[in-house]
Amino acid sequence: MWQQWFDAKQMQFNNQQSRRTHNITTWTKPRGGWIKCNVDASFFHNRGITTVACCFRNSNGEFQHAQTRQYNMKLSTLEGEGLALFDAVQLAIQHGRDCVIFE
Known part of the structure; x- marks a missing residue:
């Protein structure tokens, strides 16, 4: 029984490692003449703040x-x-950018 439990835990660990590997993404540059904009948000719910x-x-x-x-x-x-x-988008407009890819 112990060996079955160990094998199941090992399979679970391998699946978690596999999922982590697949979630890694890298920045890819846009084609010439274009700008890429990455956006993100952070949440501090206990303080009532969003950045x-x-x-x-x-x-x-x-x-x-x-x-x-x-x-x-x-x-x-x-x-x-x-x-x-x-x-x-507002910042891109302020800077006169019209060829922008947003991520």
């Missing part, structure tokens, strides 16, 4: 500009990510 951020890089991977903002409100993940995207 959003965006970072723009060109097709060579060079930093262009970025922004972070703090909102004193509790938001859902969908709302926070949506707000991060909204802020990023």
